[in-house]
Amino acid sequence: MWCIGTITGEYLANLEDVLDVYAQPAEAGVVRLCFDERPCQLLDHVRTPLPPKPNAPAKEHQEYLRQGVCNVLLAYNLDTGQRHLQVTTTKTKADYAQFMDWLVQTHYPDASKIKLVQDNYATHSYGAFYEHLPLDTARDLRHRLEFHFTPKHGSWLNMAEIEFSALSRQCLDRRIGTQQRLEEEALCWQTKRNAAAVKVNWSFTTEKARDKLKNRYAELFKKTDETKLSDH
Template sequence: MPSPKLEPVVLSDEERSVLTGWVRRRKTSQALALRARIVLLCAEGATIARVAEQAGTSRNTVSKWRSRFLSARLEGLTDEPRPGRPRVISDEQVERVVTATLEETPGADTHWSTRSMAAATGMSQSAVSRIWRAFGLKPHTVQTWKLSTDPQFVDKVRDVVGLYLNPPENALVLAVDEKSQMQAIDRTAPILPIMPTTPARMTHDYVRHGTTSLFAALDLSSGSVIAQHYRRHRHQEFLRFLKLIDAAVPKDLELHLVLDNYATHKTEKVKRWLIRHPRFHLHFTPTSSSWLNLVERWFAELTNRKLRRSAHRSVVELERDVRAWVNEWNTDPKPFVWTKPADDILETLAGYCQRINDSRH
């Protein structure tokens, strides 16, 4: 039998204005924005199936919030009260805290603290803290970021990501970089071992015993690494490392190297050597885009699993320790698999740029 005809959703001008504001305001919770969009689409006369498709949700969700709106209007789109102690903080107070956190600063300070927000709103610090946790607000936290200004950014991203996702046949793709200024550091007192209820402990101060640079080439297919220490990282050392790669990789394989724009990678001597060795193909990441080079992920493993909690009394000792760690890694290497297409990366960065432009108005 045909389903009963649905009651139409008719909006007043005020309701439409409120719903549109919820959808467009960047600071609205995602759940409330979705409910408002569902009602707006229903008001246009779309079927439940069509609304579900356009809103990217299920038919049951559309039916639920359509019915809730028809029965309770705008109030029906908020979450139903749960059993327990009655609320002592009103929606207006919550909105005041959230709006002030997002859009204001406390006088001469750069950001709010629970103490300053409590003083400004007449609420307790614990109440402010609960509201911030509920909305995922962390005024004390700042994340750093940097956008590349490389004029060939798009082409380079597509080139490098294309290598990761679709490597050429009869070729080896190597992510190459240098971890420079690796310090041989010894603590001023012995590291105390871990004990029940007590973590390992080390002094915050240390003594430096010199530096070294680690040149590394990560094989994307197997996860194995060609690595070599040099005390400096000039073009001479880079050439020596290229020759090491050339000797280590079978001659019948083409070599595609992903590396950054460091000046030592582009000197005349390096270019002349590459001309004499045509199986080497260099693919440069955009400037300020080290995140695009997968060997950086391997360097993070080296840092977290070996360097951060080690102590070395000389550069020779540091190099020997790192070499042993690399050899152990290569006995059971773990490849890092790149999964994000270039279009998704560029779309995400375009979204960041749009947010930056919007924040200037």
């Protein structure tokens, strides 16, 4: 479901920028990635679940133990249908910078440019590289990573959100009590999904956005015209 909120010029600019990235044909030496991260609560059993029986699922006690929170970082390649994830204890600028360094050096060392779609969370900045990585590494990432930010209340525009939805449904829909176990399960999910090269079938374009949101566009342009008239 969409959550659009107030339409501003900044919103439309970011919306169309992301959609234009998706609409571009694949280019040699250029990688297109969608990135997101989200916290996952670790929940453990108070009592050992009863194993399933014929025609009956496993049974678990309604009480559970909270074992803290970890963070899953995920990048999705919209051209190859590959996803790359890590699990960290925290969600900081350092975690973001180190993930991006690992992502580029491990998976895309030869890419001349990486177009990265992400939200504008405070840690998602070039500054994070300079604060937490060697200077030459930070400079290299700044030149190779081209940021494309989704608008505020526009997370639905990020294909990585779709991947997180699949991860939640297919892998994390049960109690997992440790970060190590969650990482093992998530990486197993990643391996299977990558082997099948599952791609997101994205069909929403800038042209469709202008048609779907034509009333919102009109409202914005009306305000712009009124402002121009008031200035005269």
